[in-house]
Amino acid sequence: MERTAVRRLPELAVDERVRLDDLLDEALVAHVGIVDLHGPVVLPMACARDGDTLLVHGSTGSRLVRALADGAATCTTVTVLDGAIYARSAFSSSMRYRSAVVYGAYRPAPDQLHALHVLTEHLLPGRWEELRAPTAKELAGTLVLAVALEEWSLKVSDGWPEDEPADLDTPVWAGVLPCRTVWGEPLDAPDLVQPRPAPSPAVLTR
Amino acid sequence: MERTAVRRLPELAVDERVRLDDLLDEALVAHVGIVDLHGPVVLPMACARDGDTLLVHGSTGSRLVRALADGAATCTTVTVLDGAIYARSAFSSSMRYRSAVVYGAYRPAPDQLHALHVLTEHLLPGRWEELRAPTAKELAGTLVLAVALEEWSLKVSDGWPEDEPADLDTPVWAGVLPCRTVWGEPLDAPDLVQPRPAPSPAVLTR
Secondary structure, three states, X not given: OHHHOOOOOHHHEOOOHHHHHHHHHHOOEEEEEEEEOOEEXXXXXXXXXEOOEEEEEEEOOOHHHHHHHOOOEEEEEEEEEEEEEEOXXXXXXXXXXXXXXXXXXXXXXXXXXXXXXXXXXXXXXXXXXXXXXXXXXXXXXXXXXXXXXXXXXXXXXXXXXXXXXXXXXXXXXXXXXXXXXXXXXXXXXOOOOOOOOOOOHHHHOO | OHHHOOXXXXXXXXXXXXXXXXXXXXXXXXXXEEEEOOEEEEEEEEEEEEOOEEEEEEEOOOHHHHHHHOOOEEEEEEEEEEEEEEOOOOOOOEEXXXXXXXXXXXXXXXXXXXXXXXXXXXXXXXXXXXXXXXXHHHHHHEEEEEEEOOEEEEEEEOOOOOOOHHHOOOXXXXXXXXEEEEEOXXXXXXXXXXXOOOOOHHHHOO
């Protein structure tokens, strides 16, 4: 579709759905944009992919969640930074990243319990089956929203410095410093009364 | 101001400017929202703080950069995820994060060379003085935009599981799995002709 055409650096556009899924299955946070009376509003929300939809989640007391449930036009952007590209000029220096943009209106996920399960398992793998089921009051206080993965674009910068030939002899190092999210050792809750094995940080490494 | 009041979980709102600066000085990517003919658009941009402004940077050929330069109403959100909070119920589980929201119109940074210097040093510390100065053509092809840090809010979730008393005996671990961005070993560019010492990943660790 017209508005999902990647105009800037179109050579970075990726149209394979599996690459979109890979990114969404790695990321934990989406930035959701809506328009209110004053203009754009962009807020971070926990996210997870469920098949052909992207789920986000919030309190029914949240203005953003209510606007989403009412079918507001939205743009949801999910970005993962993968590194810094050191070129031989400031102009050619850039970043490695993957960024997905999804347009469309959210609607409440039709099966809230299933959607909460998917979100919880994405954010805290293995946790859902350890915990009690949500109460009716809890289910009433939270809402999982879903947007279809129909109108989307994906941009992937995974290359190397692209310098002008005249710059190649510059006496500096050139290359990439990669980065990633690392999970550290578990920190016990201050009110942990029954010592139990903590999850391994490996469960959250994607 | 009214729209920067944190309505959801207001106990997480932080109004100390130094905490805002700390977050902006750590983050490398901002999500910038504008409104186009179809609705909201949210795109990731490299960012850096310069005193009382937040800088973002892009090509003069970019629609977003042109819209920003034209004074479009914007919302810029900068989020860093700090961990996963494992509570004794799915409902009480959440994330540790810091998220800043800045409203306002961008304008071209008055001193483009200074602004490029600040951005480059933030993204690639120590690099600016190793590299040649930008050419006139390069300066014409890029634009650094600045938004004043005037209308902003900051939300910081840095706590522990907050469970209902009835859940405290649940036989599961509870606590926090912290996360952070880690920089890995430098990868030489394929066209690196003059081996040189690469920057230490430590220069990018914040």
